[in-house]
Amino acid sequence: MVEFTRRKLMATSVAAALGASVSGVTGGRSVESPEDADTARAPWVNGELKRFSSTALGAEVTGPFVFEDGTPLYSLQHPSRDNPAPYDKSGIGYFSGFQFSLDGDNDDFDELSIPQTNEEKGVVRGADADYEFLAQEQDPINGGTERLGVAQTPDGRDITQDEFAGTQYGDAAYNPDCNQFVATNEAGTEGYLFTNWENSPGNVSRIPLSQDEDGEWNADLENAINIANTDALRDLGGTRINCYGDLSPWNTMISSEENYSHPRVSLTATVGDIEEKGTGKGLVGAGQFWNRPNPNEIQEAVEGYYGDDAWEIQGWWSLTGLEFLAYYLGAERVDQRSDSAADSADEESNTLTPIGDHYPNPYRYGYHVDIREPTAETPEPVKYYVMGRAAWESPDVQNDLRTVYGCSDGDSKGIYKFVADEEIPSYDDPMDVAGTLYAPKVTNEEAAKNVPPANVDLEFEWMELGHATNAEVESWIAEYDDVTQEDYLETHADTDWREDLDAAVEEADREVIENGNRNYVTNEEIIEWAEQYESEGPDGVDEELRKVPFLETRAAAKEVGATIEFNKAEGVDSVDDAGPGDYVYFAISELNDDMATVGDVQLERVDGGVVYRGKLEDDYNVSTLEPVIVGPDASDPADVANDALINVDNVYVMDDGRVLCCEDADQFGRSYANDCLYVYDPATDGQGRASDETGDDEKADEAGNRASGGDEGDSEC
Numbered sequence: 001m002v003e004f005t006r007r008k009l010m011a012t013s014v015a016a017a018l019g020a021s022v023s024g025v026t027g028g029r030s031v032e033s034p035e036d037a038d039t040a041r042a043p044w045v046n047g048e049l050k051r052f053s054s055t056a057l058g059a060e061v062t063g064p065f066v067f068e069d070g071t072p073l074y075s076l077q078h079p080s081r082d083n084p085a086p087y088d089k090s091g092i093g094y095f096s097g098f099q100f101s102l103d104g105d106n107d108d109f110d111e112l113s114i115p116q117t118n119e120e121k122g123v124v125r126g127a128d129a130d131y132e133f134l135a136q137e138q139d140p141i142n143g144g145t146e147r148l149g150v151a152q153t154p155d156g157r158d159i160t161q162d163e164f165a166g167t168q169y170g171d172a173a174y175n176p177d178c179n180q181f182v183a184t185n186e187a188g189t190e191g192y193l194f195t196n197w198e199n200s201p202g203n204v205s206r207i208p209l210s211q212d213e214d215g216e217w218n219a220d221l222e223n224a225i226n227i228a229n230t231d232a233l234r235d236l237g238g239t240r241i242n243c244y245g246d247l248s249p250w251n252t253m254i255s256s257e258e259n260y261s262h263p264r265v266s267l268t269a270t271v272g273d274i275e276e277k278g279t280g281k282g283l284v285g286a287g288q289f290w291n292r293p294n295p296n297e298i299q300e301a302v303e304g305y306y307g308d309d310a311w312e313i314q315g316w317w318s319l320t321g322l323e324f325l326a327y328y329l330g331a332e333r334v335d336q337r338s339d340s341a342a343d344s345a346d347e348e349s350n351t352l353t354p355i356g357d358h359y360p361n362p363y364r365y366g367y368h369v370d371i372r373e374p375t376a377e378t379p380e381p382v383k384y385y386v387m388g389r390a391a392w393e394s395p396d397v398q399n400d401l402r403t404v405y406g407c408s409d410g411d412s413k414g415i416y417k418f419v420a421d422e423e424i425p426s427y428d429d430p431m432d433v434a435g436t437l438y439a440p441k442v443t444n445e446e447a448a449k450n451v452p453p454a455n456v457d458l459e460f461e462w463m464e465l466g467h468a469t470n471a472e473v474e475s476w477i478a479e480y481d482d483v484t485q486e487d488y489l490e491t492h493a494d495t496d497w498r499e500d501l502d503a504a505v506e507e508a509d510r511e512v513i514e515n516g517n518r519n520y521v522t523n524e525e526i527i528e529w530a531e532q533y534e535s536e537g538p539d540g541v542d543e544e545l546r547k548v549p550f551l552e553t554r555a556a557a558k559e560v561g562a563t564i565e566f567n568k569a570e571g572v573d574s575v576d577d578a579g580p581g582d583y584v585y586f587a588i589s590e591l592n593d594d595m596a597t598v599g600d601v602q603l604e605r606v607d608g609g610v611v612y613r614g615k616l617e618d619d620y621n622v623s624t625l626e627p628v629i630v631g632p633d634a635s636d637p638a639d640v641a642n643d644a645l646i647n648v649d650n651v652y653v654m655d656d657g658r659v660l661c662c663e664d665a666d667q668f669g670r671s672y673a674n675d676c677l678y679v680y681d682p683a684t685d686g687q688g689r690a691s692d693e694t695g696d697d698e699k700a701d702e703a704g705n706r707a708s709g710g711d712e713g714d715s716e717c
């Protein structure tokens with residue numbers, strides 16, 4: 001759920017640190033001093049925000065879900081191993097004996113106090129309810145042939161550091177995230193719980209659940225499965241870093257791949273900047289080093305090559321675990337234990353020995369994955385390549401069955417929209433899904449400059465990037481299926497790596513930095529696509545360049561001037577039966593760095609984040625983002641920060657229009673370090689929906705009140 005920096009990982013191995021809750025740092029830059037963060041009306045709430053739960057120390061609140069009877073559930077992701085059992089292990093749990101009333105009223109629970117004692121900080125607490133685990137990391141499942149959340153090689157060997165030497169993206173099964181329940185009876189008391197496991201290789205588990213007469217939920221682990229270990233998902237290349245997701249209107253779980261390692265340029269840089277400068281030095285991102293031997297060591301290597309001129313390679317840390325993904329696909333193992341690692345029992349690192357077979361194709365990761373046939377013995381996953389490639393936090397599929405909004409997590413990332421030509425479930429073959437991919441362009445940036453986020457709505461239009469079918473995009477991806485780590489060396493270095501491996505790796509690294517990775521889509525192709533886009537429009541580009549915005553979505557969008565500067569665009573959700581006039585909620589975990597300094601928008605920074613909402617228009621378009629929750633500044637004292645929503649992550653809109661807001665929080669000025677789950681009750685009519693009865697004059701007054709910084713109708717959080 002979070003984008004880490006190398007500086008935060010120096011104290012421990014990458015393998016141990018990935019999955020730890022780190023916010024306030026993104027893409028290599030940390031939160032500036034509190035003196036730089038004094039923003040008016042932060043914190044601020046338009047409505048009511050009420051704390052429902054605090055999670056165990058070290059853990060994020062992830063994967064919220066509310067069953068049909070109002071029972072809430074969420075995942076305990078990467079808790080501290082020092083917590084008392086069972087809160088020292090990750091897991092999935094529900095709140096026993098409590099149901100939200102689903103009548104749009106926050107009076108259905110008493111607000112939970114902040115955690116104060118060590119005992120309260122080490123456990124999961126809920127308002128008026130006890131947290132009961134349904135399952136925990138590495139529980140035996142599927143008749144004892146698997147462990148919950150653990151991916152396996154094709155021959156059934158668990159991919160863990162107990163079995164393999166090398167780096168891994170988070171401890172296996174330590175990062176449960178999204179939960180979606182697919183009911184199999186009308187009452188919603190039986191069905192399958194699908195859970196994302198945010199690792200590499202990625203995973204989605206399916207657990208049969210049932211509710212007894214007393215209202216308690218029970219998990220059938222004997223018949224649970226890891227979908228990662230089915231041929232159906234392995235044939236797609238598997239997944240990476242499955243984060244949040246959505247329950248589709250056609251009643252399937254859609255899992256999103258948060259592929260942080262996709263950036264080919266770092267932060268605000270564009271490919272055009274590389275062309276103008278004549279070198280990628282200082283600009284290149286992690287995506288260019290995907291097939292480098294020992295890829296996650298590229299940051300250390302660049303620091304050695306360039307010294308004081310080295311730069312933070314955005315996403316380098318998430319190259320961790322690529323070798324394990326190769327083993328998942330059937331690659332022959334290489335000796336990955338280095339001499340230094342051999343001296344340490346708790347640290348594994350890779351050698352430079354390249355993998356020459358079954359290496360993952362980077363363009364097969366970073367998509368929304370629809371788990372079709374969810375109740376079949378073996379579900380049939382499909383990747384929506386046509387919806388664009390990103391570090392997807394989550395999608396939100398609208399009730400027209402055609403429009404999908406998605407948030408890409410990390411620094412200088414995008415909010416994207418996809419609109420299918422026809423209703424998505426109407427296609428007999430999901431590979432025939434056809435549609436148009438869009439990126440946003442903020443149009444009132446001058447009005448937003450140096451303004452507190454609470455005071456201004458963001459207005460934007462959607463830039464069409466391209467149109468294709470899912471099958472077309474997959475065919476473009478397949479062109480890169482056989483690229484390996486050996487190819488990285490043989491393409492970019494004259495030195496024979498078999499004779500001098502260290503020299504060949506350095507030579508290849510420097511060549512990729514200067515001229516780009518020639519094994520994949522090239523810088524020249526992206527620039528040519530952008531030039532043709534500008535002169536001929538998205539439908540006028542050459543046939544061989546149509547692939548660019550689908551395979552290199554972020555780079556393409558930046559190249560044509562889209563507003564790709566949202567910092568940690570996290571959750572996005574709307575009520576299940578949303579229609580025109582209802583709201584889509586967008587969570588921006590930190591509003592700082594590019595969005596506050598050098599990009600199109602340049603709002604005053606709010607390191608605690610902002611929740612926006614956009615009203616659905618008649619065609620399910622959203623063109624205005626209205627702030628409804630603003631987090632605190634880093635400078636705020638504990639008496640302010642203790643009761644504020646900080647670094648909002650997942651958002652989940654309940655049937656009555658209230659919004660569950662999950663934290664992935666830095667402590668800021670708080671007296672406690674636990675993440676919390678809040679319930680947001682917007683300014684509503686009696687049904688929990690935003691009222692459409694407000695007159696034009698009243699709306700104008702409300703807009704003026706925000707613009708002037710007034711407090712009428714608002715409450716401090």
